[in-house]
Amino acid sequence: MNIFTVSILFCLFFLLVVIDLIRRKKLAERYSVLWIVISFVMLVLSIFPGTLEYISRLLNVVYAPSLLFFLGYLFAVIILLHLTTVISKLHRQMTRLIQEVALLQDQMAELKRERSTR
Amino acid sequence: MKSLIIIPAYNEEATIGQVIASIKKAAPEFDIVVINDGSLDNTEQVARSTGLAHVISLPHNVGIGGAMQTGYMYAKRNGYDVAVQMDADGQHDPAYLAALLRGLESGEADCMIGSRFVEKTAYRSSLSRRTGILFFSWLLSMITKKKFTDPTSGFRAVNRHVISVFADYYPDDYPEVETIVLLDRLGYKVRETSVLMHVRQAGSSSITPWKSVYYMIKVSLAVFMTLLRTKGRVEA
Numbered sequence: 106m107n108i109f110t111v112s113i114l115f116c117l118f119f120l121l122v123v124i125d126l127i128r129r130k131k132l133a134e135r136y137s138v139l140w141i142v143i144s145f146v147m148l149v150l151s152i153f154p155g156t157l158e159y160i161s162r163l164l165n166v167v168y169a170p171s172l173l174f175f176l177g178y179l180f181a182v183i184i185l186l187h188l189t190t191v192i193s194k195l196h197r198q199m200t201r202l203i204q205e206v207a208l209l210q211d212q213m214a215e216l217k218r219e220r221s222t223r
Numbered sequence: 224m225k226s227l228i229i230i231p232a233y234n235e236e237a238t239i240g241q242v243i244a245s246i247k248k249a250a251p252e253f254d255i256v257v258i259n260d261g262s263l264d265n266t267e268q269v270a271r272s273t274g275l276a277h278v279i280s281l282p283h284n285v286g287i288g289g290a291m292q293t294g295y296m297y298a299k300r301n302g303y304d305v306a307v308q309m310d311a312d313g314q315h316d317p318a319y320l321a322a323l324l325r326g327l328e329s330g331e332a333d334c335m336i337g338s339r340f341v342e343k344t345a346y347r348s349s350l351s352r353r354t355g356i357l358f359f360s361w362l363l364s365m366i367t368k369k370k371f372t373d374p375t376s377g378f379r380a381v382n383r384h385v386i387s388v389f390a391d392y393y394p395d396d397y398p399e400v401e402t403i404v405l406l407d408r409l410g411y412k413v414r415e416t417s418v419l420m421h422v423r424q425a426g427s428s429s430i431t432p433w434k435s436v437y438y439m440i441k442v443s444l445a446v447f448m449t450l451l452r453t454k455g456r457v458e459a
Contacts, residue, residue, distance in 0.1 A: 200285050200289045203285050204281065204292065204293045204296060206282055207279050207280060208293065208296060210282075211277075211297075
């Protein structure tokens with residue numbers, strides 16, 4: 106078994122894990138698109154290693170596997186940036202909800218007090 | 224005129240009771256709302272037991288900006304004409320409320336800031352704090368072409384229009400400088416009046432040397448972003 110077979114098997118496994126996570130609702134579809142795309146890219150590169158070398162030659166990359174590292178790094182940075190924007194949005198929404206809950210609780214206590222004094 | 228004093232409080236059980244009492248004594252015409260920002264001590268109970276303030280408790284700690292904004296949301300929904308923000312640690316003297324309000328009533332300003340430095344006062348602060356104040360004064364004079372002697376002061380009074388702006392948007396943390404820029408860019412008038420401030424009665428300032436570095440960077444970035452966001456909304 107050579108490295109190509111191993112990486113094809115690994116990519117297939119990875120893709121299956123992603124799909125299973127979506128099926129079990131552990132991963133929302135909207136956040137899974139990037140992962141599915143990257144799984145397919147990795148799969149294609151493993152099945153046709155010539156593709157990687159072809160692209161490397163086009164970009165004047167001497168050592169083809171380094172292109173793979175570069176793509177992996179690029180992907181990691183993109184997904185991190187994406188996640189940070191998601192966290193920022195969640196943070197903003199959570200603050201608003203906490204504020205609304207506090208104001209509602211206050212209003213409810215006020216109504217109760219009014220009713221009891223009447 | 225319906226006026227509200229907003230006091231955000233996080234673990235201020237030692238001072239909050241006295242602060243509420245002294246405000247009510249000096250300015251009984253003001254309603255007081257205490258925003259308890261998920262305190263771990265008895266801030267809420269102490270504030271309630273005074274019977275002089277309305278207390279709203281946030282179920283989690285959201286930080287000074289989120290707590291202050293809750294107060295503005297409350298002010299907007301209950302139709303207040305004026306909102307004044309004051310600290311829970313007794314730094315801000317209710318004797319100056321009238322001076323702040325005068326600026327709003329005369330229409331001279333939409334937001335009045337109580338400054339420690341308009342006139343020479345006895346107030347002394349740490350070197351890092353003074354450096355920060357100088358830096359932000361300079362930054363604000365570059366951007367707004369106006370002079371702010373105490374841009375980090377949290378003793379402020381605002382009118383109905385500004386209450387509405389703050390209820391919709393208020394910075395997360397270190398909001399003082401950013402809000403001046405925001406209001407100025409939106410065309411509201413921000414003015415200062417001289418006040419005396421007391422040394423805090425208990426607790427310690429939230430500004431440590433490490434945090435002050437973050438403070439400078441965060442606030443400068445926020446000011447720059449405010450400029451970008453409001454671009455085109457102001458005449459050149």
